[in-house]
Amino acid sequence: MIILYSFRRCPYAMRARLGLALSEKSVQLREIILKHKPEAMIQASPKGTVPVLIEKDGHVIDESLDIMKWALEGSQLLNSATNTMHLLIKENDEVFKGWLDKYKYADRYPEHSEVYYREQGEIFLEKLERQLTNSNRLFSDEYSFADLAILPFIRQFAFVDIDWFNQSKYQHVRDWLTNFIDSALFLKIMKKYPTWLESHQEISFPEK
């Protein structure tokens, strides 16, 4: 049995579940609480972040992008991922995510204002907005590996202050996000499950 430790609202876990939802593979999903991580998860991956995937032979994959790649191995979606896409994901993870955290928890970073942190994040939104002028998704009208890896973080950014986001100038980004949130795919990966710690119930994901 292949195990995935996951946390529903974590954008890294979301991208892993997106990869799985579009793959032929299936796992036993263990929904965790970040404040109370299962011992078995920490033993497999001492750094204590989700998502964590444990293969049948015990091999551990504890980076969300690696789980996406594992899930989508041999697929058109992964095979058509370009260097430009990987660079955009890298910018998301290494630059945008930092500003997103500061924007979301601005009270913990009093050096600057919430608006300042938002504006830093907007540099990435502006880039995506330009990218979405010519197509419905980032690189064509279809979801690419990059859309799936990045969208969960844009969703988080949007919901820090949804009223601001809804009236922001990023019309294409807004449409792109709305489309994603309204999709059957998103619904599938956001289904609520009981936490594994309490239930120890094995849940097959994605549901067929």
Ligand SMILES: N[C@@H](CCC(=O)N[C@@H](CS)C(=O)NCC(=O)O)C(=O)O
């Ligand atoms: N680089 C990791 C980052 C994963 C990560 O930071 N996940 C967060 C939740 S969104 C986490 O587990 N944080 C540990 C904690 O909050 O205790 C990945 O891509 O999988």
